[in-house]
Amino acid sequence: MRVIRACRELGICPIAVFSEADAGSLHVRLSDEAYCIGPATSIQSYLNIEAIIAAAKKAKAEAIHPGYGFLAENSGFARAVGAAGLIFVGPTPEAMEKMGSKTSARRAAIAAGAPVVPGTIEVLKGYEEAYEISARLGYPIMLKAAAGGGGKGMRQVAAESELRSAFEAAQSESLSAFGNSDVYLEKVVERPRHIEIQIFADTKGNTVHLGERECSIQRRHQKVIEECPSPINDADLRQRMGETAIRIAQAVNYVGAGTVEFLFSDVTREFYFLEMNTRLQVEHPVTELVTGIDLVREQIRVASGLPLSFAQERVRWQGHAIECRIYAEDPENNFFPSPGEITFLRVPGGPGIRDDSGVSEGVEVSTYYDPMISKLAAWGGTRDEAIDRMRRALDEYAVGGIKTTLPFFREIVRDEEFIAGRLDTGFIARFNERRRERRVRSCGTSSSERVNRESTNRDIALIAAALAYSRTRREAASDHQPRDQSKWKIAGRAAGLSRIITRGSLQRDRQ
Amino acid sequence: MKLHASIADYQADIEVREEGPRVLASIDGCDYVLELQESGSGGFLLISSNQVFDCRAEGLPQSGKSIEVVVGTANYTVTLVDPKRLHGASSAGAHADGAARIIAPMPGKIVRVLVALGDQIAAGAGIVVVEAMKMQNEMKSPKAGTVVALNFEVGTTVNGGDVLAVIE
Numbered sequence: 060m061r062v063i064r065a066c067r068e069l070g071i072c073p074i075a076v077f078s079e080a081d082a083g084s085l086h087v088r089l090s091d092e093a094y095c096i097g098p099a100t101s102i103q104s105y106l107n108i109e110a111i112i113a114a115a116k117k118a119k120a121e122a123i124h125p126g127y128g129f130l131a132e133n134s135g136f137a138r139a140v141g142a143a144g145l146i147f148v149g150p151t152p153e154a155m156e157k158m159g160s161k162t163s164a165r166r167a168a169i170a171a172g173a174p175v176v177p178g179t180i181e182v183l184k185g186y187e188e189a190y191e192i193s194a195r196l197g198y199p200i201m202l203k204a205a206a207g208g209g210g211k212g213m214r215q216v217a218a219e220s221e222l223r224s225a226f227e228a229a230q231s232e233s234l235s236a237f238g239n240s241d242v243y244l245e246k247v248v249e250r251p252r253h254i255e256i257q258i259f260a261d262t263k264g265n266t267v268h269l270g271e272r273e274c275s276i277q278r279r280h281q282k283v284i285e286e287c288p289s290p291i292n293d294a295d296l297r298q299r300m301g302e303t304a305i306r307i308a309q310a311v312n313y314v315g316a317g318t319v320e321f322l323f324s325d326v327t328r329e330f331y332f333l334e335m336n337t338r339l340q341v342e343h344p345v346t347e348l349v350t351g352i353d354l355v356r357e358q359i360r361v362a363s364g365l366p367l368s369f370a371q372e373r374v375r376w377q378g379h380a381i382e383c384r385i386y387a388e389d390p391e392n393n394f395f396p397s398p399g400e401i402t403f404l405r406v407p408g409g410p411g412i413r414d415d416s417g418v419s420e421g422v423e424v425s426t427y428y429d430p431m432i433s434k435l436a437a438w439g440g441t442r443d444e445a446i447d448r449m450r451r452a453l454d455e456y457a458v459g460g461i462k463t464t465l466p467f468f469r470e471i472v473r474d475e476e477f478i479a480g481r482l483d484t485g486f487i488a489r490f491n492e493r494r495r496e497r498r499v500r501s502c503g504t505s506s507s508e509r510v511n512r513e514s515t516n517r518d519i520a521l522i523a524a525a526l527a528y529s530r531t532r533r534e535a536a537s538d539h540q541p542r543d544q545s546k547w548k549i550a551g552r553a554a555g556l557s558r559i560i561t562r563g564s565l566q567r568d569r570q
Numbered sequence: 571m572k573l574h575a576s577i578a579d580y581q582a583d584i585e586v587r588e589e590g591p592r593v594l595a596s597i598d599g600c601d602y603v604l605e606l607q608e609s610g611s612g613g614f615l616l617i618s619s620n621q622v623f624d625c626r627a628e629g630l631p632q633s634g635k636s637i638e639v640v641v642g643t644a645n646y647t648v649t650l651v652d653p654k655r656l657h658g659a660s661s662a663g664a665h666a667d668g669a670a671r672i673i674a675p676m677p678g679k680i681v682r683v684l685v686a687l688g689d690q691i692a693a694g695a696g697i698v699v700v701e702a703m704k705m706q707n708e709m710k711s712p713k714a715g716t717v718v719a720l721n722f723e724v725g726t727t728v729n730g731g732d733v734l735a736v737i738e
């Protein structure tokens with residue numbers, strides 16, 4: 060959808076590809092031509108390189124924009140697109156490969172003079188070496204399994220006295236989990252913020268940065284809320300991080316839009332390179348709102364060989380933007396996916412609000428893909444104004460038929476820690492704790508005014524339920540059709556009925 | 571229309587009457603007069619003395635089954651029980667093979683017990699009569715069998731969900 064909009068603005072004919080599950084989706088509706096590339100399962104459609112390239116050739120397309128999921132960071136796809144004589148809107152496959160592996164990305168960053176989390180990237184030879192390095196870096200440190208993942212073989216060590224037992228535990232855990240006892244260690248960045256720098260490079264040798272995004276609010280390592288700028292909002296820090304990110308990008312001859320991720324410590328005010336994303340990111344709208352630069356438009360310009368439309372000196376950061384990723388998940392049921400048909404949709408608007416949505420009323424949210432249904436962004440002159448607008452827009456937003464994370468966001472934007480901007484990657488865990496406490500408290504002591512309002516709302520809910528019930532009973536009584544008809548037919552018939560009634564009463568009025 | 575409603579641990583008897591565009595409701599003795607604007611697919615805009623309540627009911631409510639109702643940004647899970655449709659709800663406790671449990675669909679009082687423990691009964695035979703919201707409802711057995719449990723005596727008050735009797 061985002062890409063289609065940029066194409067339209069540039070006078071380019073957008074061509075969509077879709078899976079069988081997405082035949083009626085919004086991006087297909089708004090494209091000029093659309094090609095089905097396979098069944099619902101993404102392996103057979105959106106990850107099917109041959110099918111996508113075949114569709115592009117059939118459509119006589121000039122370029123392919125990979126979006127920001129599926130194959131966007133797949134160098135094999137970028138290479139195949141190039142081999143087919145098409146333009147890949149993104150970096151070169153070589154740059155993608157260098158940044159794709161954690162160790163080679165870390166090596167490239169070190170070569171570019173970027174700070175990385177201090178530690179060994181090589182495997183520790185034994186306890187003696189672990190002892191020496193830890194003493195030099197200072198505690199706390201983290202022991203990690205070289206073959207690791209999923210927290211197995213990981214041990215945080217707060218002081219020297221704990222090192223020996225932790226080292227042995229990490230080794231044996233690593234051996235039993237991965238069949239390999241190799242461990243390495245890193246200094247622990249305490250309460251880190253996740254801050255990333257948007258960079259952009261063209262084929263003429265220009266590389267610029269567009270400032271930072273704060274993405275510390277994460278759940279299951281997935282970003283939930285992003286902001287530009289970070290609540291730290293330090294121009295000097297922005298410049299230092301920006302220049303570092305540019306150096307890293309230049310080290311791999313990067314072209315197009317990219318993001319360099321860092322960890323930032325509020326305690327030491329130091330930042331460390333984490334990884335680079337070689338694509339446009341989901342959270343790019345907050346940067347667009349604050350800088351006024353259309354990143355997808357620039358991507359297409361750069362891919363067609365044009366220079367960037369702006370220079371570093373022209374990049375200005377104005378105001379503050381926040382984005383919430385609205386998911387079809389039930390926050391009351393451990394964020395379980397909530398697929399189904401969207402029976403009602405009211406999208407917020409008004410000053411400073413931007414909604415990048417991929418759905419419409421009547422659309423089925425399937426279980427096949429990521430359940431993100433929309434990205435809601437709010438811009439304000441200050442962070443406080445942006446929060447006010449976001450709060451208002453979240454309350455305006457209504458989605459029927461499925462559960463969404465909207466209620467969860469409504470609570471976050473009212474949370475005092477969030478409003479104060481005290482963010483780090485542990486935010487959601489602490490927020491959930493506060494949320495539980497608030498609920499326990501509100502069960503006992505509430506102000507009488509609040510109790511009144513709540514009991515009125517509850518009574519109104521009962522009345523609405525009773526009205527809905529009387530409608531179904533009336534339908535059932537007047538209906539001789541089989542029972543398993545769709546809700547749509549019922550709704551359609553009810554709507555038709557009410558129109559007839561209206562007309563009838565108008566005629567009566569005239570008489 | 572009289573219904574019994576519950577939200578979480580709150581239970582209430584509710585009476586709703588529609589007069590043209592007005593809705594007259596009484597919930598546990600508290601009266602409401604509301605103006606109704608209906609927008610199809612479960613949308614109900616209710617205005618009570620200039621206070622606006624933007625409501626939406628998710629899906630098609632059935633007696634004894636819960637539905638979601640949104641009022642503004644607040645979410646409620648509402649279960650309605652229609653005393654006129656108790657029979658349909660009670661037969662839901664039947665299992666094709668094992669024992670059939672006769673379950674009280676809503677709070678009420680046992681006014682009559684029609685069988686004795688160990689009685690052989692036919693499918694459809696009345697077991698107990700429960701009075702709820704001033705209406706008496708005969709709870710019938712969904713299957714033929716033996717009465718193996720009778721859990722309440724005449725005059726006792728039962729809660730919705732209580733197992734009144736078991737037929738095997």
